[in-house]
Amino acid sequence: MSKKLVVLARFSEYGIPESTVFILNKKKSSKDYPQILDKCDTSNVDEISFYCMDVHAASFLRSEIQRSSFLRRQVWKNHSTLLETGAVVLQILLKEPIRYHMDQRFGSQVQLLVNEKIELDHIMSCLSTLGGAFSSLGDQFLDCAKIAGKISLQQYKIAEKLCDPVTLMRCQLYLSISLIQCNRFKNAKIVITSVYRSMKSRPEELQDKRVISMCLGIWAKLKYHWYLEKKQIYIT
Structure with missing residues (x-):
């Protein structure tokens, strides 16, 4: 079974989550599998890490996890594993930034x-x-x-x-x-x-x-x- 790292981001506990699954044994992998959360029983897991950051920082973190296989392995080692699916869940609670910034892709389009x-x-x-x-x-x-x-x-x-x-x-x-x-x-x-x-x-x-x-x-x-x-x- 391939190891999976699930990055789960939401604005609140009841907000609609946006999940991204990364495969650890590939150099670069990014596929959206929202349905994987339905298969993960998180009720029996006591230690699931929560991070609170604004949307820009969360976007940077996601991009770095996608880019760096070393960072994916480090996150895997330092977070709890969901035994049913063999996945690690990294939960991020999003907050509104003080000021929105234009990202590089959208900036190039505007340019x-x-x-x-x-x-x-x-x-x-x-x-x-x-x-x-x-x-x-x-x-x-x-x-x-x-x-x-x-x-x-x-x-x-x-x-x-x-x-x-x-x-x-x-x-x-x-x-x-x-x-x-x-x-x-x-x-x-x-x-x-x-x-x-x-x-x-x-x-x-x-x-x-x-x-x-x-x-x-x-x-x-x-x-x-x-x-x-x-x-x-x-x-x-």
Whole structure:
């Protein structure tokens, strides 16, 4: 029969235990067997060690027991054995830590998300600069207006990854400027009114005044270009 070391952790005597079983005759072993406790009759065992520590210390202890076969053997030698299963039970009473700390695995995952957001923000700023340059030339050159529209679409895709609704609205307004310059006034009107109504439907404290001002300014540009287009058609 293989020797087993059971690490039992709980917040209270009546709390739901989390048990981990380590096999002593293997270099590294970690498998969860909650059902092993049902087979262990602890009523006849007088000396079962209890340790009180916070959750971080218990996590460190479990990791070291998992890593070190020497530490597992030392725990085995210094604790009582449950004769029915040939297992040693190490009971830990958990308590809340004064301050929670981020572990290495979760920290690395968060770092990846932070790095991704930094890169997306950098790309967004570069596209904004490039799109602004083409948009400024869009009134004179139709090709520049079309390129500015394509850049706005790329910004919209990045804003979707950032999950920023305000940035999404601003990208739609950038696209509406390109539509105006391409004389697609009806499409631009739909985009501007949709963004304006969506922003005004929010609670007042959540409304972005810059987006509302952008809608009003682009709407004035739309009316002006529409007037020029109608005047040109009338003259010809």
